[in-house]
Amino acid sequence: KATRAAKAVPPTPPVAKKKPHKVLFGAVPGENRGSNPMSPPIERDDDLFWLRDDKRKDPEVLKHLEAENAYAEKHLEHVSPLVETLYAEIKNSIKESDDDAPFTWGPEHEYFVRTVEGSAYPVILRLNRTVNAKNPEVVLDVNEVAKPLKYCSIGAFKPSPCHTLLAYSVDSSGYETYETRFLDLNTGEQLPDVLLDTSGAVSWGGTFSSPSRGGAEEKRMTVYYSTQDAAHRCDKVWCHVLGTPQSQDVLVHHERDELFSVGFGRTADGKFVVIESESQETNEISIVDIEASSVDFGVVAVRDDREADDDEPSLLSLTHAPPRVMVPRRLGHRYYPEHRRGRWFVLSNRDGKMNFDLYRTAVSSEDVDGDVDISEASWEKVDGFPWSAGRTLESMSAFSDFLVVEGREDGFSQVWVLSLDESGAITRSTRTEWPTQNCCVYTATASASLSCVGMNQVFETNAVYLAYSSMNCPRTVYKYDMVTDTKTIVKRTPVLGFDGSQYAAARLEITARDGARVPVSVAWKKQKHEEDKSSFPLDAPCLLTGYGSYGVSNDPSFSREDVPLLNRGVVVCVAHVRGGGEMGREWYEKQGKYLTKKNTFFDFVDVANGLIKKGMTSPTKLAIAGRSAGGLLVGASINLEPRLFKCAVAAVPFVDVMVSMCDATIPLTTGEWEEWGNPNEMKYFPYMLSYSPMENIAKRGGDDATSDAKTNTRPELLVTAGLHDPRVAYWE
Numbered sequence: 001k002a003t004r005a006a007k008a009v010p011p012t013p014p015v016a017k018k019k020p021h022k023v024l025f026g027a028v029p030g031e032n033r034g035s036n037p038m039s040p041p042i043e044r045d046d047d048l049f050w051l052r053d054d055k056r057k058d059p060e061v062l063k064h065l066e067a068e069n070a071y072a073e074k075h076l077e078h079v080s081p082l083v084e085t086l087y088a089e090i091k092n093s094i095k096e097s098d099d100d101a102p103f104t105w106g107p108e109h110e111y112f113v114r115t116v117e118g119s120a121y122p123v124i125l126r127l128n129r130t131v132n133a134k135n136p137e138v139v140l141d142v143n144e145v146a147k148p149l150k151y152c153s154i155g156a157f158k159p160s161p162c163h164t165l166l167a168y169s170v171d172s173s174g175y176e177t178y179e180t181r182f183l184d185l186n187t188g189e190q191l192p193d194v195l196l197d198t199s200g201a202v203s204w205g206g207t208f209s210s211p212s213r214g215g216a217e218e219k220r221m222t223v224y225y226s227t228q229d230a231a232h233r234c235d236k237v238w239c240h241v242l243g244t245p246q247s248q249d250v251l252v253h254h255e256r257d258e259l260f261s262v263g264f265g266r267t268a269d270g271k272f273v274v275i276e277s278e279s280q281e282t283n284e285i286s287i288v289d290i291e292a293s294s295v296d297f298g299v300v301a302v303r304d305d306r307e308a309d310d311d312e313p314s315l316l317s318l319t320h321a322p323p324r325v326m327v328p329r330r331l332g333h334r335y336y337p338e339h340r341r342g343r344w345f346v347l348s349n350r351d352g353k354m355n356f357d358l359y360r361t362a363v364s365s366e367d368v369d370g371d372v373d374i375s376e377a378s379w380e381k382v383d384g385f386p387w388s389a390g391r392t393l394e395s396m397s398a399f400s401d402f403l404v405v406e407g408r409e410d411g412f413s414q415v416w417v418l419s420l421d422e423s424g425a426i427t428r429s430t431r432t433e434w435p436t437q438n439c440c441v442y443t444a445t446a447s448a449s450l451s452c453v454g455m456n457q458v459f460e461t462n463a464v465y466l467a468y469s470s471m472n473c474p475r476t477v478y479k480y481d482m483v484t485d486t487k488t489i490v491k492r493t494p495v496l497g498f499d500g501s502q503y504a505a506a507r508l509e510i511t512a513r514d515g516a517r518v519p520v521s522v523a524w525k526k527q528k529h530e531e532d533k534s535s536f537p538l539d540a541p542c543l544l545t546g547y548g549s550y551g552v553s554n555d556p557s558f559s560r561e562d563v564p565l566l567n568r569g570v571v572v573c574v575a576h577v578r579g580g581g582e583m584g585r586e587w588y589e590k591q592g593k594y595l596t597k598k599n600t601f602f603d604f605v606d607v608a609n610g611l612i613k614k615g616m617t618s619p620t621k622l623a624i625a626g627r628s629a630g631g632l633l634v635g636a637s638i639n640l641e642p643r644l645f646k647c648a649v650a651a652v653p654f655v656d657v658m659v660s661m662c663d664a665t666i667p668l669t670t671g672e673w674e675e676w677g678n679p680n681e682m683k684y685f686p687y688m689l690s691y692s693p694m695e696n697i698a699k700r701g702g703d704d705a706t707s708d709a710k711t712n713t714r715p716e717l718l719v720t721a722g723l724h725d726p727r728v729a730y731w732e
Contacts (some may be wrong), residue, residue, distance in 0.1 A: 025043075025679050027037030034680050036683075038678050111126045119143045124139045141537060159185070165185060169202060178199065179195070199647060204224075205222030221241075224264060233261050234255075253323060259279040268397060268398040268459050275656065285336075285337055324374070343363075344374055345359070350376070353387060387711050393406075402419055402462075404464050409431070411583050418430075438471075438521055462483045464482055471562075475557075476489055507521050512607075524570075531598055543571070545574050548580045548592060548628035548629070551581040554630075579597065597687075597688075601637055609644065610623060623645065626649075627651040638693075639698065643713045657688060658688060661673070
C-alpha cells in the first residue's frame with residue numbers, strides 16, 4: 001500500500017490528436033495481402049495511425065511519447081517511496097558477485113559465467129583442465145563490450161571447435177539487429193572480420209585450404225550467419241570465410257516465402273549445419289555436411305597499380321555446394337532432426353501425431369559408402385519409447401550413447417533420457433523425477449545472464465545438465481548421470497533472505513464456460529497461524545498472469561520479483577490458458593488459434609471469476625499482467641469484463657491487432673497470419689475485429705449495457721513499450 005497526498009490533484013493525461021487515416025483490409029495493388037484478400041477491400045478509419053514512425057525521429061510523435069512518460073511518472077509519483085523499497089528488496093536478494101556452475105566445452109577447458117558487484121553485464125571465463133590451472137582467463141567481458149554503447153545484448157557466443165577463436169554478436173540498439181565479431185583467444189585481439197546487420201546467430205563451419213597471396217595454400221575457417229529482410233524476417237543464411245570481406249560471402253540459403261523464417265545450428269556431433277525454414281505450421285530442413293568439401297575457392301589474377309608485372313592472386317569468388325533438403329515442405333508437417341553415429345533421429349508430427357513421435361533413419365552412413373537416404377521414406381519408428389497421446393515431445397539433444405528429449409506429460413514439464421546401443425536402438429527409457437510435478441525443467445543454459453549458451457557442449461559424455469525451477473524454488477542446475485539415473489545439485493541460484501519452505505505452491509483447475517478444465521499454478525506465503533499451511537488463502541490480494549499464444553508453455557517457475565509481493569500477502573497465479581502448449585498441441589492448434597482464439601481470453605476471464613468464486617480474491621483485490629501476446633490477453637480481458645479487475649499491467653502489448661496484421665511491411669506480420677489469421681481475408685476479418693483490443697474499448701457514457709459506462713469502472717492500467725522494440729512496435 002502507498003499513501004496518496006491528501007486531496008492531491010491528479011495529473012492531466014495527454015490526449016493524442018485524431019487525424020483521419022484510411023486503412024484498407026483486402027486487396028491493395030502492389031502489396032502482399034495474402035493468398036485470398038477481399039476485393040473490393042473494406043475501409044476503416046484509424047485516426048491514431050500518425051503515431052506510427054518507422055524511423056523513430058518524428059518530432060511530433062516523440063513529443064507525444066515524452067508527454068506520456070511525464071504523465072506516467074507524475075501519476076505514479078505517490079508510490080515512489082514504495083518503488084524504492086521494492087527495488088531495494090529485490091536488489092538485496094541478489095548475490096551480485098557470483099559464479100555459475102562450470103561446464104566442459106572443448107578438449108581442454110571448463111567455461112563459466114561470473115557476475116561482479118557493480119557491473120551490469122556478465123563475464124565469461126574458462127579454466128584449462130589439462131594443466132590444472134588455478135586462475136581462470138577472461139574469454140569475454142561483456143562490460144567492456146558495452147562501454148561505448150547505449151544498449152548491449154549478446155546474441156551468440158561460440159568458440160571455434162579448436163577453442164582458439166570466439167565468434168560473438170552484439171545488438172547495440174535493442175532492435176535485434178546484430179554485429180558479429182571475432183576474437184583471437186590466444187592473443188585477446190579482435191580480428192578485422194566484422195559481419196554487419198546480422199540476425200545474431202552464428203555457427204562454425206569447417207577448415208579449408210585456400211590460396212594465399214603468395215601462391216601457397218593456407219587454412220581458412222568458415223562461419224555461417226543469417227540476415228533479415230526489410231520486414232525483419234530472417235530470410236538468408238550466408239557462409240563467411242575468415243580473413244575475407246563480407247561482400248564476398250556466399251549465399252547458402254534464401255527463403256523467399258514471406259510466411260517462413262530461417263534458423264540454423266550445428267548438430268551436437270559437430271558434423272552438420274542444419275538450416276530450418278519454418279512458419280507457424282510447417283517447416284523444411286536442409287543439411288550442410290561440414291566434413292565434405294562443400295566450399296570451393298575461386299582465384300583470379302589481379303593487377304595492382306605498383307608494377308605491370310606484379311600480379312598477385314586474390315580471393316574473389318567463393319562457391320558453396322547447395323544444402324540437401326531432408327523432407328520437402330508440406331502444409332502442417334513439422335520435423336526436427338538430430339544426428340548421432342551416422343543416423344538421423346527425428347521428431348515429427350506426421351500421421352496425425354500432433355504431439356510428435358520419435359523416428360530414425362533406417363540406414364547409418366557408417367555402414368555404407370556415399371550418401372544414405374534421409375528422406376521421409378527412410379524413417380522408421382524407434383522401439384522402446386512408444387507414442388502417447390498424453391505426452392508432447394518438443395525438442396531433443398543427442399549424445400554419443402543417449403538422447404535427451406524435452407516435452408510435457410499430462411500438462412507438466414518433463415525430460416526423458418533414452419539409452420541407445422551402437423545401432424541406435426533404445427535399450428532403456430527413463431522419465432526423470434523432480435521435487436514437484438508443477439515445475440519447469442529443461443536442459444540447462446550457462447547462466448540466466450547468458451541464456452544463448454547451453455551447458456551441454458560435450459557429445460561423448462554420460463552426464464547432462466538439467467535445470468529445475470518452481471514457483472517456490474529458484475533455478476537449480478543438476479548434473480544428471482544418464483547411466484545410473486542419479487542427479488546431484490551443482491548450482492542453485494542464490495536468493496538472499498529467501499526460504500522456500502515458507503512459501504507454498506500448488507495447482508488447481510477451473511472450469512471454463514465451454515467445460516474445458518484450465519490449469520492454474522498458484523504460489524503464496526504460508527501464514528504462521530494457519531493449521532493447514534497448504535490450503536489456498538482466502539480474500540487475498542492476487543496477481544494473475546498469462547500468455548496463451550504460439551503454443552508456448554508458460555510453465556510455473558521462480559521469479560525473484562514476485563517475492564516482495566508474496567511477502568506482503570499477495571497470491572501469485574499463472575493461468576495456463578488455451579493458445580499455450582501446456583496441455584499438448586491440441587490446446588493450441590485446435591483450441592487456441594485462428595477462429596478459436598477467443599478461448600484464450602474467455603479462459604483468462606473465467607479463471608479470474610473462478611478465483612473469486614472460490615473466495616481466494618475479489619475484484620477490488622485482483623491485478624492482472626501480461627507481456628507481448630500476454631499483453632493482448634490483458635487488453636482483450638479488460639474489454640470483456642472491465643469491472644472484474646482492480647488494475648492491470650500490459651507490457652509491450654500487441655493490442656492494435658487489426659491494423660498491424662493487415663500490413664505485411666510491419667516486422668513479423670506475414671508469419672503471424674498462421675497464428676491469428678489474416679484480416680485481409682473475409683474468413684478472418686469479422687472474427688479478429690470482434691476481439692482486437694483497440695476496436696473493442698467500451699465507450700464511457702454510452703448506452704451499451706455491456707460496457708462499463710454505467711458504473712464508470714475500469715481497472716487502473718499501466719502500458720509499457722520500447723521505442724525500438726522490433727517484435728511489438730510502440731504504436732502496436
